[in-house]
Amino acid sequence: MDRHCPKTAPDQPSERCEPGPGGSRSLNLLDVQNLSVGLRNTGAAAPIIEGLTLSLDRGQSLGIVGESGSGKSTAALSIMGLLRQNRQIETSGDIRFQGRDLLEMSNSELRSVQGSKIAMIFQDPASSLNPVMRVGDQIAECIRTHSRLSGQEIDQQVMDALRRVGMPDPPTTKRRYPHQLSGGQRQRILIAMAIALRPQLIIADEPTTALDLTIQAQILRLLKELTAEMGMSLLLITHDFGVVSEMTESLIVLYAGRVVESGDTRTVLERPAHPYTRALLKAHPSLDEKVGELVPIPGSPPNIRQRPSGCAFRLRCPQATEICSAIQPDLALLDGGTHRAACHVLTSNSRRGLL
Numbered sequence: 482m483d484r485h486c487p488k489t490a491p492d493q494p495s496e497r498c499e500p501g502p503g504g505s506r507s508l509n510l511l512d513v514q515n516l517s518v519g520l521r522n523t524g525a526a527a528p529i530i531e532g533l534t535l536s537l538d539r540g541q542s543l544g545i546v547g548e549s550g551s552g553k554s555t556a557a558l559s560i561m562g563l564l565r566q567n568r569q570i571e572t573s574g575d576i577r578f579q580g581r582d583l584l585e586m587s588n589s590e591l592r593s594v595q596g597s598k599i600a601m602i603f604q605d606p607a608s609s610l611n612p613v614m615r616v617g618d619q620i621a622e623c624i625r626t627h628s629r630l631s632g633q634e635i636d637q638q639v640m641d642a643l644r645r646v647g648m649p650d651p652p653t654t655k656r657r658y659p660h661q662l663s664g665g666q667r668q669r670i671l672i673a674m675a676i677a678l679r680p681q682l683i684i685a686d687e688p689t690t691a692l693d694l695t696i697q698a699q700i701l702r703l704l705k706e707l708t709a710e711m712g713m714s715l716l717l718i719t720h721d722f723g724v725v726s727e728m729t730e731s732l733i734v735l736y737a738g739r740v741v742e743s744g745d746t747r748t749v750l751e752r753p754a755h756p757y758t759r760a761l762l763k764a765h766p767s768l769d770e771k772v773g774e775l776v777p778i779p780g781s782p783p784n785i786r787q788r789p790s791g792c793a794f795r796l797r798c799p800q801a802t803e804i805c806s807a808i809q810p811d812l813a814l815l816d817g818g819t820h821r822a823a824c825h826v827l828t829s830n831s832r833r834g835l836l
Contacts, residue, residue, distance in 0.1 A: 509536040509537060510537055510538060510539050510578065510579065510682060510714050511535075511536065511537040511560070511576075511577070511578055511682060511714065512535075512536045512575070512576075512577040513533060513534060513536070513560065513574070513575065513576050513577075514534050514574055514575040514577070515532050515533070515573075515574040515575065516530060516532070516533040516534070516556070516559060516572070516574035516575070516576060517530055517531050517532060517571075517572070517573045517574055518530040518552070518555055518556075518559055518570060518571070518572050518738075519570070519571040519572075520569055520570065520571075520785065521568075521569050521570070521571050522569065526571045527785040528738055528785060528788065529552050529555045529738050529785055530555055530556055530559070530738040530739075531738050531739050532574075532739065532740075533552075533556055533574070533735075533738075533739075534740070537682070537714050537716060538714070539681065539712070540709075540712050540713070540714060541715075541730055541731070542708065542714065542716075542717065542728060542729040542730050542731070543714075543715070543716050543717070543729055543730070543731045543732070543733065544717045544718075544719060544724075544725035544728065544729035544731070544732045544733070544746065545557075545716070545718050545719075545732075545733045545735060546719060546720065546721075546722060546725055546732060546733070546734050546735070546761070547720065547734060548736075548761075548782055549720070549782075550737075550785075551735040551737065551738065551782065552735055552737070552738035553718045553719075553735050554687070554718055555738075556735070557601070557684050558686075559572060560576055560583070560599070560684060561595065561599060561601050561684055562583055562586075562591045562594070562595055563601075565584075565588075565591070572584060578594065578598065578599065578682070579598070579681075593627075596626065596627060596680070597627040597678045597680060598680050598681055598682065599680055599681070599682045599684065600674075600675035600676070600678070600680040600682070600683055600684070601675065601683075601684040601685075601686065602668075602671050602675050602684070602685040602686065602688045602704075603671065603686055603688075604686050604688060604689075604690045604691065605690075605691055606659070606664065606667035606668045606670065606671050606691070607659070607664075607667065607691070609671055610659040610667060610671070611659070612658065612659055612660060613658070614658070615655065615657065615658060616655060616657055616658070616659060616662070616670045617636075617639050617643075617654070617655025617656060618655075620642055620643070620655070620673055620674050620677055621635050621636070621639050623674050623677050623678065624638050624639070624677050628678075638677060639651075639655055639677070640652070640655070642673040642674075642676060642677040643655060643673055645673065645676060645707060646669040646672050646673045646676070646703060646707070647669060648666065648669055648670075654666075664692055664696065665692055665696035665699065665700060668688065668689070668691075668696075668700050669700070669703070671688075672700075672703065672704065676707055676711065676713070679711055679713075680713060681714060682713065682714045682715075682716065683704075683708060683713050683714070683715050684716045684718070685704060685716070685717050685718065686718040687719055688700060688704065688717075689701060689724070701724060701727060701728060704728070705727070715728070715729070717729055721765075722750060722761065722765050723765070725746055725750075726746060726750055729746050730746055731744070731745055731746060731819075732744065732745070732746040732749045732750070734749070734755065734757065734758050734761070736782070736794050737782055737783055737785075737788065737793035738785070739793065739809075739823070740812060740823065741755045741757050741758065741794065741822065741823050741824070742754060742755040742757070742758045742820075742821065742823070743819070743820075743821050743822075744815075744819050744820035744821060745818070745819060745820070748819075748820050749820065750762070752820070754815055754820070754822040754824070754827055755822040755823065755824050755827070756794065756798045756799070756800050756824065756826070757778075757794050757797075757798070758822075760776070760797075761778070763775065763776040764776055764777055778797060779797055780796060780797040783796070789806070790806055790807065790809075791804070791805050791806040791807050791808055791809055792805045792806075792810055792823075792824070792825065793809075800826045802825065802826065804825045805826075808825070810823040810824055810825050810828065811823055813828050
């Protein structure tokens with residue numbers, strides 16, 4: 482059984498109105514409230530994610546950005562339900578999809594959602610595809626797992642998925658093995674598997690990391706076109722601000738498992754508020770504007786078992802003050818919209834009217 486395609490399928494649950502991150506009630510496809518994920522070994526669980534809250538409406542796109550080890554991929558795997566069988570992982574909070582809490586579902590209920598309602602595109606197609614199985618058969622398995630279609634109908638859907646992702650000569654392509662395809666073509670196969678059942682939500686975890694820049698642009702353009710054409714929501718995991726600027730409407734910045742800034746993508750990129758977001762942007766090359774020498778962020782993210790007290794970024798932050806080491810800052814609204822950041826310096830400046 483392919484890991485993209487768990488077994489199927491009671492009827493889709495009814496939808497329900499749930500509160501969004503700001504507390505107002507809205508009908509969201511996905512609502513994550515206060516999600517915490519920890520790694521249990523000996524003693525207390527070491528926190529990987531702490532208090533993650535996000536919401537995603539139908540047809541909208543949200544990016545999660547952060548360095549390696551920030552917890553962004555763990556968030557994606559938790560939402561997809563791929564960590565629940567790991568006994569070393571502790572998870573708490575709410576992950577509501579169409580009004581139902583995925584964390585409270587039975588294994589069979591969750592499998593009816595995975596692949597058919599929520600699909601995931603992984604970052605490494607070489608390890609995500611079965612090397613000894615034809616790619617057409619792998620797409621067909623996804624469809625067969627969640628439907629009662631005839632073999633001919635499944636084959637038609639496979640061909641349609643291959644055409645949608647721009648694969649040349651679908652009848653020939655479907656008979657090929659992964660090693661007979663290029664890296665970009667393998668990534669297109671993963672996208673075909675994800676969209677074959679027309680899910681409402683696509684989770685893309687660093688979908689272009691293993692590809693060269695030209696192929697990256699093609700894959701991102703394809704993903705953007707498909708989600709718009711098919712009315713799917715997109716949750717994009719990446720470390721690249723250039724990617725989120727092109728692909729997403731809203732943005733969350735994660736550091737050491739906590740949200741340090743969030744808002745609509747344009748606002749966060751044009752008016753970054755948190756010192757970590759500003760540091761990431763200064764360390765990121767841009768073709769859109771002239772910039773000076775790139776500035777690396779000093780130090781490294783904290784070990785999950787050795788988190789500093791207070792703000793986790795304070796040891797790398799040039800603006801850190803005494804309160805930063807004593808109290809962990811909460812997300813605070815910066816304007817009348819949705820722009821939020823978790824920083825004592827920002828809160829202090831806001832009180833003094835400096836923001």
